[in-house]
Amino acid sequence: MNAELTLDSAGRIVLPSAVRRALNLSAGSRLRLDVVAQRIELTPAPDTDTDTDTVLEVEAGKRTVLRATGKVSSAAAAVRAERDALADRAGKRPA
Numbered sequence: 001m002n003a004e005l006t007l008d009s010a011g012r013i014v015l016p017s018a019v020r021r022a023l024n025l026s027a028g029s030r031l032r033l034d035v036v037a038q039r040i041e042l043t044p045a046p047d048t049d050t051d052t053d054t055v056l057e058v059e060a061g062k063r064t065v066l067r068a069t070g071k072v073s074s075a076a077a078a079v080r081a082e083r084d085a086l087a088d089r090a091g092k093r094p095a
Contacts, residue, residue, distance in 0.1 A: 001022075005013045015025065023044055025031075030045035 001016075001019060003016050003019070005015075007013055020026070025044065031042045032045045034041045034043070
């Protein structure tokens with residue numbers, strides 16, 4: 001993808017939404033800036049957080065969706081956690 005961007009008076013740029021979606025960037029995402037041979041390269045910064053944060057959401061139709069968070073995650077652990085939570089709410093697990 002190619003795009004022409006404009007700096008605002010504070011020196012900021014806005015990344016096109018298609019780029020943010022493709023790279024799974026959202027507010028608070030960190031980028032690494034490198035100047036290489038008279039070019040500016042932006043790359044997503046490596047995540048230093050080693051937690052396995054996941055976001056599970058139940059959408060219309062009662063489907064469980066594991067949302068991309070940009071962090072290391074385990075889908076199996078997320079599904080187990082959701083099943084455990086459902087069992088707790090249904091009273092089928094000892095407290």
